[in-house]
Amino acid sequence: MVKRLQKLKKNIRMHSEGTHTLIWGGVALAVLCILFGLAFGFNSLPFYLILALSVSVYLVVVNFFRCPIRIYEGDTDGVVVSPCDGKVVVVEEVEENEYFHERRLMISIFMSLFNVHANWVPVDGTIKLVEHQNGRYMAAWLPKASTDNERSTIVIETPEGTQIMARQIAGAVARRVVTYPTVGEECFVDEHLGFIKFGSRVDVYLPLSAKPLVEVGQRATGNQTIIARLK
Numbered sequence: 001m002v003k004r005l006q007k008l009k010k011n012i013r014m015h016s017e018g019t020h021t022l023i024w025g026g027v028a029l030a031v032l033c034i035l036f037g038l039a040f041g042f043n044s045l046p047f048y049l050i051l052a053l054s055v056s057v058y059l060v061v062v063n064f065f066r067c068p069i070r071i072y073e074g075d076t077d078g079v080v081v082s083p084c085d086g087k088v089v090v091v092e093e094v095e096e097n098e099y100f101h102e103r104r105l106m107i108s109i110f111m112s113l114f115n116v117h118a119n120w121v122p123v124d125g126t127i128k129l130v131e132h133q134n135g136r137y138m139a140a141w142l143p144k145a146s147t148d149n150e151r152s153t154i155v156i157e158t159p160e161g162t163q164i165m166a167r168q169i170a171g172a173v174a175r176r177v178v179t180y181p182t183v184g185e186e187c188f189v190d191e192h193l194g195f196i197k198f199g200s201r202v203d204v205y206l207p208l209s210a211k212p213l214v215e216v217g218q219r220a221t222g223n224q225t226i227i228a229r230l231k
Contacts, residue, residue, distance in 0.1 A: 014205060025061055029054040060113070070223040076124050076189045078087050080210070080228040082220040083122045083166050083193055084202045086111040088227075091212050096205050096211065099165060100131065104205040107227050109213060109220050111200050119193040120223040121156070122166055122204060123230075127181045129155035152179040156187060162230055165205040168196055190223060206230070 033051050040046040072081055090108035131153045150170040157163045168177045179194040181187050184185055196202075209231040214220060220227060 014060060021061065021065070022080050026058060029058055064117060065124055066116050070117060070120075070141060070190070070221075072223050074226070075180055078160075079226050080107075080122050080164065080204065080206060080230065080231045081120065081189050082109060082214075082222050082225040082227050083204065084109055084111055084117070084220070084222045085115040086201070086220060087180065088214045088218045088220055089201070091204070091214065091216055093208060095203075096165070099107050099153065100163075100205065103208060104165075105208055105228070106203055106205050107214065108201055108203045109227075111196070111202070116222060117196050117200070119166075119168060119173050119195060119202060121181070121187045121189055121191045121193045122227075123156055123158050124188050125152065125156040125158040125164075125183050125186070127155050127185050127187055128163065129153065130179055130181060130183055132177070132179070150177060152177045154179060154181060154193065158230070160230075162207060164207075164230075166193060167203040167204075167205070168194055168200045169203065170196065204228075 033047070033054055037044075037047045077102070083168045086109040088107065089110045090106055092106060093103050094106045096102065096104040096106070111127045133153070134149075134150055152167045152168045154168075155163055156166070168179060170177050176197045177194065177200070180192055187193075204227065206228055207230070211231070212228050214225065216229045
């Protein structure tokens, strides 16, 4: 635990990925409100309507870029911690043909617009692969999104030699996938894996010997919920 806390790099309430969006979005909405106020009067119904709409939209964006400070308190040996907030939409065996070329247990978590979109490292280990692939922007909950959408693939090898894959997948609205680790560096639960903007999903590929601890429809909390246990 001490070693992981020493490597904890991000200790912020609002994610840095949202800085420019929040600043320029706030400026744009403020200018829009001023223009409506000048055009219709600052005590008019149209002005109050556009003000209420602007504040609501801005609060949704602020909520999206939340970055809660979370510390996983348990033992990380042999556990896979949820890499993100969201709803579990897949727990099944699949054929993984891009890296492992074998059947794997896939656990997929879908993030809605109202979830925290920061991603966390799911296991302690060493980064073996980081690869970004361009693709389509289908709705993230569709099965083919895992292989057809724009995505980043991260493979982590645990100290016991088990390799797991986390795949960040862009959605119909999400257009930017950010990944922080680099090949060869050590990574730990509690660290940030990356960020996906505006609706997306994260797939985790595990050995078939892994025991899933979540089921479809369950809500998972990033860096808190144990989604599987490795043999």
